[in-house]
Amino acid sequence: MNRKLLLPIFSILLASGFFSQIDQARAAVWDIEFVNQITEIAQKTYVDVEMVSRFEGMGQSRELPRSISGMIVSSTGLVMVLQNVEVITRMGSAFSLSRPEKIQILFPDRRRIPGRYIGMDPDLNVSFFEIDPPGDEPYNGAFLDFAAHEVEVGEEVASCRMLSEEYEPRFDVGFAHVSTILTKPKESYMTQPPLSQFNGNPAFNKKGEVVGVVLADDGSAESAALSMLTGQIAIQPANRYTRMIENPPTKVEKGWLGIRMEPLTQDLSEIWKIDGPGGIIVTSTVKGSPAETHGLRAEDVIVAIDGEPLPVRTYPDLDWFRQKVRDLKPGDHLAIKIVRGASSFGAEPVETKTIDLELGVSPPSETEAESLTLPEVGMKIRALTLDVLFARRLPETMGGVVADYVENAGPADIGELKEDDIILSISGNEVTDLESAAALFADFRKEKPKELIFHVLRGNSRLFLKVEPNWE
Numbered sequence: 001m002n003r004k005l006l007l008p009i010f011s012i013l014l015a016s017g018f019f020s021q022i023d024q025a026r027a028a029v030w031d032i033e034f035v036n037q038i039t040e041i042a043q044k045t046y047v048d049v050e051m052v053s054r055f056e057g058m059g060q061s062r063e064l065p066r067s068i069s070g071m072i073v074s075s076t077g078l079v080m081v082l083q084n085v086e087v088i089t090r091m092g093s094a095f096s097l098s099r100p101e102k103i104q105i106l107f108p109d110r111r112r113i114p115g116r117y118i119g120m121d122p123d124l125n126v127s128f129f130e131i132d133p134p135g136d137e138p139y140n141g142a143f144l145d146f147a148a149h150e151v152e153v154g155e156e157v158a159s160c161r162m163l164s165e166e167y168e169p170r171f172d173v174g175f176a177h178v179s180t181i182l183t184k185p186k187e188s189y190m191t192q193p194p195l196s197q198f199n200g201n202p203a204f205n206k207k208g209e210v211v212g213v214v215l216a217d218d219g220s221a222e223s224a225a226l227s228m229l230t231g232q233i234a235i236q237p238a239n240r241y242t243r244m245i246e247n248p249p250t251k252v253e254k255g256w257l258g259i260r261m262e263p264l265t266q267d268l269s270e271i272w273k274i275d276g277p278g279g280i281i282v283t284s285t286v287k288g289s290p291a292e293t294h295g296l297r298a299e300d301v302i303v304a305i306d307g308e309p310l311p312v313r314t315y316p317d318l319d320w321f322r323q324k325v326r327d328l329k330p331g332d333h334l335a336i337k338i339v340r341g342a343s344s345f346g347a348e349p350v351e352t353k354t355i356d357l358e359l360g361v362s363p364p365s366e367t368e369a370e371s372l373t374l375p376e377v378g379m380k381i382r383a384l385t386l387d388v389l390f391a392r393r394l395p396e397t398m399g400g401v402v403a404d405y406v407e408n409a410g411p412a413d414i415g416e417l418k419e420d421d422i423i424l425s426i427s428g429n430e431v432t433d434l435e436s437a438a439a440l441f442a443d444f445r446k447e448k449p450k451e452l453i454f455h456v457l458r459g460n461s462r463l464f465l466k467v468e469p470n471w472e
Helices: 004-014 019-044 221-230 239-246 266-271 313-327 386-391 434-447
Strands: 046-057 061-070 078-081 087-090 092-097 101-106 113-123 124-132 158-162 173-182 188-192 200-205 210-215 234-237 259-263 280-283 301-304 333-340 350-356 371-374 379-381 402-404 421-424 452-458 462-466
Touching: 019 046, 019 158, 019 173, 046 078, 046 113, 078 239, 124 234, 188 210, 188 221, 221 386, 239 421, 259 313, 266 452, 371 434, 379 434
Parallel strands: none
Antiparallel strands: 046 061, 046 101, 061 078, 078 124, 087 092, 101 113, 113 124, 158 173, 158 200, 173 188, 188 234, 200 210, 210 234, 259 280, 280 301, 301 333, 333 350, 371 379, 379 402, 402 421, 421 452, 452 462
């Protein structure tokens, strides 16, 4: 029988406990060896990152001590944390903190070594630190092997989590078998049984190599829905992190195409007579973007990139394409094959052409946006980013700033400003961006007007709201 057919059956038998007592005894012996192997690795590579972040807001400055679990992932002492440490969520609205300071790397044996913050990647939602021993001595300890490894259906994997200090032993190990390898919207591995309690921890093969990270979902709608429906947590492949580990971000610059898009559904593909596994319909191009500069137009259909057909039929498939582009660097080239004129129903000739396109620098996202605290009105504002404009179906050329945080019972709150309001003008002065808002408030602090009139966009409504600042 074909081995590929046997492996899924094998994983089902494992999950159903279909083995004899002898086979179960052998598995138990192997599990003990696996436990010892993985525990030894975790004892040397799992750490807690202790840090202090400074929150500046509402006229106050305070320090916020934090401790977050991390893992050592390189020979230089690079520590990866599966969290964006520059953003914290409060009452459903995200606002930024200062970069972490006073960093200590705490090992399970209670050793503390100074560390330094490097940066974060907003797409993977991971942050990076580096162990920084005193003196000139480099780090020379153990680290996790995140090199890319082939994973097969039926393969046994293990994950390990570090418990809090009151537990003895501190490490808990669980086992599973790979039951399914998903390829869309992104590659991930489902297991039986699900490794739910190990969310956020590495998954190892029998060689002690990291095959991925156990995560509830990869951020895509399809993956999240699958997790909800099946109760399963997937393993995100190790190769998703290797690029960042090899070149940890100080300031992340990602590739950017600059289009709004929709999937080429099967129905449209048949109506427009476009063969292939799918494609992307360009609904518009961003002004000044690489797409506009290189001649892409609305209603062009992208059917292949670098000679590879695009398997994009649904909206979740678009997440796969976005990530593919953002995984590239500014300056990288893409050979984009398009079909033009198919949607005109004969009004213009249908042509197929390939465009050599150089990617630009991706503009900052909402979580990366710069912000400004306005203590006199009890509010923090942030730059209005393209992803927010796209999500709200607003023109990409629109100016303004976003109310990022409104202090409870502060002047802005009393004036009925809400978080996520887009501020268009203040007392008749246009607010085009964060810099113009800062300049306006510099003038207001000199003049100290009794009231300010905020013109805001809330949903589809435009409102004029009166705020009485506290200039003291």
